[in-house]
Each structure stands twice: as C-alpha cells, then as structure tokens.
Amino acid sequence: MSGKTFDFVIVGAGIVGLTVAYELLKRQPRTHVAVLEKEDAPGRHASGRNSGVMHCGIYYGSDTLKAKVCANGARRMIEFAKAEGIAVNQCGKVILATSEDQLPTVNKLMSNAKDNNIPAERISHQQLRELEPYAAAGPAAIYCPTTAVIDSAAVLKRLREKLEQQGVVFFFNCAITGQQGKGQLQSTLGAISYGYLINCAGAYADTVAKGFGLAQEYALVPFKGIYWKLSSAANPKVRANIYPVPDISMPFLGVHLTRVIDGNVYVGPTAIPAFGRENYGIVRGINLAESLEIGYQLAGMYLRNESNFRKLARMELGKYSKKNFLVAAQKLMPSLKMEDMIPTAKAGIRPQLVNIKTRKLEMDYILVKTDNSLHVLNAISPAFTSSLAFAELIVSNITYQSSE
Secondary structure, three states: OOOOOEEEEOOOOHHHHHHHHHHHHHHHHOOOEEEEEEOOOOOOOOOHHHHEEEOOOOOOOOOOOOHHHHHHHHHHHHHHHHHHHOOOOOOEEEEOOOOHHHHHHHHHHHHHHHHHOOOOEEOOOHHHHHHHOOOOOEEEEEEEEEEEEEEEEHHHOOOOHHHOOOOOEEEEEOOOEOOOOEEEEEEEOOEEEEEEEEEEOHHHHHHHHHHHOOOEEEEEEEEEEEEEEEEEEHHHHHHOOEEOOOOOOOOOOOOOOEOOOOOOOEEOOOOEOOOOOOOOOOOOOOHHHHHHHHHHHEEEEEEHOOHHHHHHHHHHHHHHHHHHHHHHHHHHOOOHHHHEEEEEEEEEEEEEEEEEEOOEEEEOOEEEOOEEEEEEEEOOOOOOHHHHHHHHHHHOOOOOOOOO
C-alpha cells in the first residue's frame, strides 16, 4: 500500500464507515476512497454483533444528534433492505412500565415521540395482550409500530459489494500505527496519503482522534452486553420486541426481549463494566495496559458514584448469575422459567465515552474536526439504525472537495 494516495481515507469498516463511504460516492461519484480496517472483514465488532433492531428513536430528546438521525435512518435502512432484497421485518415494539413510578418516564417518551414525529401510542391492557400475550401487565404500555428487525450481516455484505463496485478500495488487516506529517498515515501495511481523513473506528475512534491532538477530554469505558436465548419451547411467547421503560437514574435501557430476523429470541443485553475494548469473554480480550487505564476510570466512577454507577455496577455484575438475569427478564415476562433461557455465545461491547472534565457518561454522538479530518466519537446505539442518515450529517460537515 506504500505510496498510495486517496482523496478520502475512512478508518473503520463498521456500519458508520461503510455508510459514510456510500454517502461520499453519492455526492462525488468519481472521488477516490479507501477504507482501512484492522480486522479481516467489515463489522467484526459492534456492527456485526448487534441485534439488528431498527429503533424508532423514542428514547432521544429532540436536542440530540441521535434524535436528528435515528428515525430517518431507520426509514432509510428499511428502504435499503427492501430495495436490495435483504430480510427485514417491521414488527413493532412494546415498551412496558412495570411500576407506577415509571409513569413520568412514559410521559417523557410520548413527548419525545411527538417532538420527533415518531408513531407511538399508549395502549390498553387488552391491546397489549393482543400484541404480546405473555407480557407483564403494568400501569402503562407504549406501542411503537415502526420498530423493525433486519439482517445486519447482509446489510454489511451488500454495502461492501456496492462500494467495491464503485471503486472503493478496502485494506483489511490494516491497523494505524501513527502519522507521518500532514495528510499521511503509517499503518501495518505501509504509508498512505489522503486529502481528508474520516475516523469511524468505533471503539478505537478516541485513540485515533488523540493522534490528531483531539478528544483529550474523553476516556473510554467499555460495557459488555451478554445474552441468553429462549428455548424452542419458550420462543413462541415473544412475538416481536418487548422493552422496559428505561430507569432514568441509569444510563442504559436494561434487559429486553427481541425476536431477531432469524426467528431466535434473545434476552439481554447486560451493561457489565468491561476491562477491554474487545473483552467479549470473562477474560478474553483483556489487554493489560488498556485494562489498567479502564480500571482507573471505573474506580473513579465508582468512588464518585457518577451516573449512579455503584448501583449500575452491582446490578450488572450480578447478571453473570443466570438467576439474577432471569429476575430481570421476568419483570417483562413473569412466566419465564430458568429452563426457558439457554446459553448463547452472543456478546457485544458498548464503547462508551466518559467526559473526564464533567465526569459524566457521554450519551450522544460527538463529531470533532481538524482542517483535514473529522472524527466520529461515541458512535454507540442506535448507530446501526441511524447510519444512513448519520452518514449524511457527517459528510455535510466535511468541507474538502476532491479534484475528481
């Protein structure tokens, strides 16, 4: 690869990197684009490990980037899937309030839906029974009809094919090792020059950005999502997606039930503090130097109890126990039994950024720039859902024009 020059170099072949390349080629069809990926294929991490849920956007306030791109991104991804013959099922979702103290959050979710033009309605017990007969009866439930599930692996595969057909060059097994002057990167495959760099490196986006003198105020705190799967006997109890009303004192959604595109029903995920950007197992993926830095951040968050972190850590670490995991699932479906949940290797990492200055978890996407680079930070859920609309926003923030 040494000596190669491109108008645009995109770091990371996850869904954001692929859709950014797709959007660039829509606007500048003859531009020269390269995508660098440290793995051997696209989407080996978050993009290839997600549930395939196309979120409707009801969780996000109208002042967030997530709200600006989620619902539109979901519509566009569903249209893309249908046009490309990719499996998609617009099955809807119910969100359950299981206690009276969640009713203010229900009202907030409905307000978000109104502000962001998202179809959603409060439904009666009878309507809930018709949608999800085994769901827990509580003081309120919301139905979101536009939520869908998609074959995310097929989306990644088709995007790669379309990009290669348009001349995008992919360099796999290519990790960045540093910079060599303005407009040139050093990598494990040699030097590469660029007019403009777009950092879509996911869990490593902050480290790439720091190489450009940016993102100094952020540290990564990864959270591990593990799952159980419903047995063939219990599988029919879930028709589509059953989610809890989020606990506003906590940063994440909590355990939910999702029927994915292949018909399996997954229970999860957790949000267990992890000790590595790729710490998918109990010890697998732990890097000593990385885990020391992450451990330092986790210890500080625990001592300061930022974002109610002590409660989060106790609850989530407890879900390594199947019994505790079942208790969380039973809040949504009381009839579930221990034998209904069977093991699965499915696991993911949420590459969550914490702001060192404010000592808070960053819950929105973050874009930072230099004169010849743009860095997409904190591209956490719903990044897959948002990606086609998010890519449009990202590319609109780029001032560089290729010579074509």
